[in-house]
Amino acid sequence: MTTEALALHQHASHCKNCDATTSGNFCPQCGQATHLHVPSAREFLHEFLAHYVAIEGKLWQSLKLLLFKPGLLTREYIEGRRVRYVEPLRLYLSFSIIFFALIKFSGVEIMELGDTEAPRTRPAVTAPATAVDATLARTSAELSDSERQLVAQAGELNPRVGKGVERFLTLPGKQKSEAAKRAFFAYAPYAIFLLMPVFALYLKVLYLGSRRRYGEHFLFALHSNAFAFLMLSLFIATPGSWDFLRLVFLVWLTFYLPTAMRRVYGGSRTLTALRWIALMLFHLSSVVATVVAVVGVALFV
Template sequence: MTPDTLPQHATAVCKNCRAATDGNYCHQCGQATHLHVPSAREFLHEFIAHYVALEGALWKSLGGLLFKPGFLTCEYIEGRRARYLQPLRLYLTFSIIFFALFKFSGMEVINLGEEIPPSAVVVSGDRKAPEPATEFKRAVAPLVTGAGSFNTTLGQKVQHFLDLPRRDQEVALKGAFFSYTPYAVFALMPLFALYLRILYVRTGRRYGEHFLFALHTNAFAFLMFSVLLTLPPMLDFLELPLSLWLLLYLPLAMHRVYGGARLATGLRWIVLSLLHVLSLILAVMVAMGAALVG
């Protein structure tokens, strides 16, 4: 008997967990009891259905995410979950798409300027101005000293990075950005939820609800950034309304999920945005620092 002619009827024992079963699915682990080697078409259909969720859940999730700020969070809290993509999958999907598009878009991430040869100096009167390279080394000398006092090896790596040609420094920083920034940004989600917990401490909501809200709103942000990044020139007129929607989305979502007066929501939004932007800057700086010690 070849693999292509495996029995199509229900098995008495589940092939996966060995539990006794009766019907189309195992009551213990949920695996189908009708087993056969899938054709290429069946395999593709299964991949699309389960991983891309093209059959319903994706479109319902996209519709709620794009046009109803806070809707998916409320649905999840109310227990209506199976019809939508899971929050973590939603966030990871759109964050991966954004960073992939950003990496291959050709946009300049790091620009340290043109490297000036050591012989290029500025003469003012009878005095010779310091070489730019010398001024730069003086400016970063405290960084090298501080790193060296903290850890000798770290200080050596920082010095090695600073001694690299400008082009090599840019390559190292770009590599660090795309290697570490996605993880650093994801690590901010618990912090984003903590900010919400503090801002809405009197609502009695659990931390998990704030984390859920963080995943949904940041998934929307990554989706919108991806759209703006790939917007063709003929649709440039959409850039302004899309940017405004991106700006207004978070306070509208906060009002839907948490309620309260609009003025109070607006104030919380400003505080939350400032804290998150500062956290993002710090996270990117840490990612850039990885280039110094890598």
């Protein structure tokens, strides 16, 4: 046997990763391919798209069920047909990242905290003070009575929070909006993601007696919220002149969840509607309260 043939035989019969004996295209011990080469730029790009953006055949299969067959993707996963679809967590994370990126870069106004009052004159400073103290005294003195009361109430809870609220209120309106937006985009995605277990818990409570495990409710939560992020992303990306298409997205977003709930959990239309209303009230209240709390901590602490 020649040297080149021997090297090829050793390359094909031993795994370079774990040195296990192999007889096929993949190592039976660790799963690594036995025939390796330095990947081309095209192969690098394909690997990135396939593993991180999930642009592959099973993405389109997953999207078809997610968009047009409410709840069927969840049922497929529960019944064991999984390898043909994108993993639920990857699907949720992909669409949530796209949604928040669109909000951030599309110019959609999340909150506007501009000054609505007429400019107030600064009171004269009679007592000598350092430059920093004088500046704080002037800006603090410009606060309205209601704002001073808010600062005092926050200070009673925690002196540090009180200082943070005062510092925020003395900012110009534009800087307030910018600070609030920075805090929103920095922490809101994490807050909403952490509410997925709570969403699943609401489902668990609403469907007591269904004998479904918590993991099944969590799976449904990932799929239904992935759909919501996708619809909202399409709504934002659609030009404002296409009002009819935007209306279609909103209508489908409204009726999608109860349809999916009935397909996955069963039950009458009336009972499903009541559960859907309760679920929306609980979940939206949790989202608003959590986002406000997280953004508030980021701004004031």
